[in-house]
Amino acid sequence: MKTISADGRLAPEAIDRSWRALPKHIALALASLAMLYPLLWMLSSSFKPEDEIFSDLSLWPKAVTLASYVEGWYGLGINFGRFFLNSLIVSGLAVVGNLAACSLAAFAFARLEFPLRKFWFAAMLGTLMLPYHVTLIPQYVLFQKLGWLNTFWPLVVPKFMAVDAFFIFLMVQFFRGIPRELDEAAVIDGCGPWRIYWSIMLPLSKPVLAAAAIFSFIWTWDDFFGPLLYLTDVANYTVPLALRGFVDATSRSAWGPLFAMSVLSLVPVFAAFLMFQRHIIEGIAASGLKR
């Protein structure tokens, strides 16, 4: 996060303002449109009457209707409000869990001396490379033995135990960039490790905490595999799982309601992107983070 400046700003004189740049801008604008076309078309189709979806390539609905939203909202017997609430609970807890547990571990790795520290750090890095399929079945058996199937616990509890090592790694990198003189001064003033962690490191680490929070939220919100394994009762479905149930339940021609709910499911992620674009882009640039 330190060495790479991803804010995209160059010195003003380096920016080509001349007309020579125009063809490039036209090409880039066309490419942008092509990239976004499917998404924009889904958005516009969700407001079109059902019969217009198949006959119309345009991004502008001839007649705007909310019928697809109304039909989709109640499409699975239980209304989508429930699924949004479920997703929000799971994602919210995942954010809290990841922030708390990962920052504790990262502080230990970055600042504290203890036996076997290097060994555990290497083990933590090792888990980054491990495909989750390897732990899948024993974890499932474990959660079954605990009686946690069809609850949110299997999706949430591991986050409170810092299983997403990626965030630990990200935070360690950031903590190491904070000057040690600050801790040393605090030790002289009689601060223990907890005070250093709570009153010095965390307040200084807002950028990395924000990035971790945003990515935890987005990834958990989008997660399909975990809920698919653990949530069986429709009332417990998260939004992606409900959408999948909706695909299976709808007939060939009911794309309108499906699109409407798909659009709604993307709104929180899109909103997070608009609000925290800088954190997201910097986070990726800093570490190449992508699940």
Add this chain to the structure above:
Amino acid sequence: MAHSASLAVSAPGRVARRRWDGVRNALPGYLFLAPWLAGFVLFTLGPTLVSLYLSFTDFDLLRAPQWVGAANYQRMFSSDPKFWASVSVTLTYVVLSVPLKLAFALAVAMVLDRGIRGLSIYRAIFYLPSLLGGSVAVAILWKQVFGYEGLVNEFLWFAFGINGPSWISNPATSLYTLVLLSVWQFGSPMIIFLAGLRQIPRDLYEAASIDGATRRQQLTRITLPLLAPVIFFNLVLQTIEAFKAFTPAFIISGGTGGPVDSTLFYTLYLYQQGFAYFRMGYASALAWVLLLTIAAFTALTFFSQRFWVYYEDDQR
């Protein structure tokens, strides 16, 4: 005598105190580490070892695991055509989608890097598919877009009067729609490339152009060599991601990997074996083969570094 007695007394005392200091120093570290350590043992290390054991057993979740030796692995390699189908689908996907995605990412990053106005807008637009692309919603969109009455065929009819097939339900094309979905998400490696390009000192290009280097020479002699570590990083990351692809294939094929196993991704097959047929021993063996394959690919890429990746602090 007195002297030696005091030595004998003090030595263990000193050792004890040093041990106590050690404990006192270790304590805060381990307290901070405790949640992770518990999670590591409970959810990572333990399950990894258990799944290795289960891969040598017959296990259906109801009865206790039955030891069967290497039978799962033998069956996989010698008498399970579906396993080979899933391997072939996954390798095709990895080999096509990763280089294409990285090529797009690099090309667009280089266009955007040369001091262009509105960089942050273009960057955001190109990144958006990466952010949304892994979701079920986009998989649903893809299913429509490449369906018989989908957006692509509408366009073909509108533009060329061609009546296109259903790209999704044709086994010859279905996998390529998924490759396209992956390539469409070139935005996140692009951002990493952009950050990497920014690290290359501008005066190198100036010096090169004074010496009469062409654009092409600048690309092959400056940009690509200096960007090699970033290319390497993206390559490793995207390859691992591609091996793990699951959601789009699951949604588009309705969980079957069809038509005719043409989208039977390895992870999808693993899921079916474990959680549709409850052959959990076999699924564990599949998981271990996946782990070893990814490890081998990663090791191979790391090994290949010495031939094409140049780190600035290397003494050559």
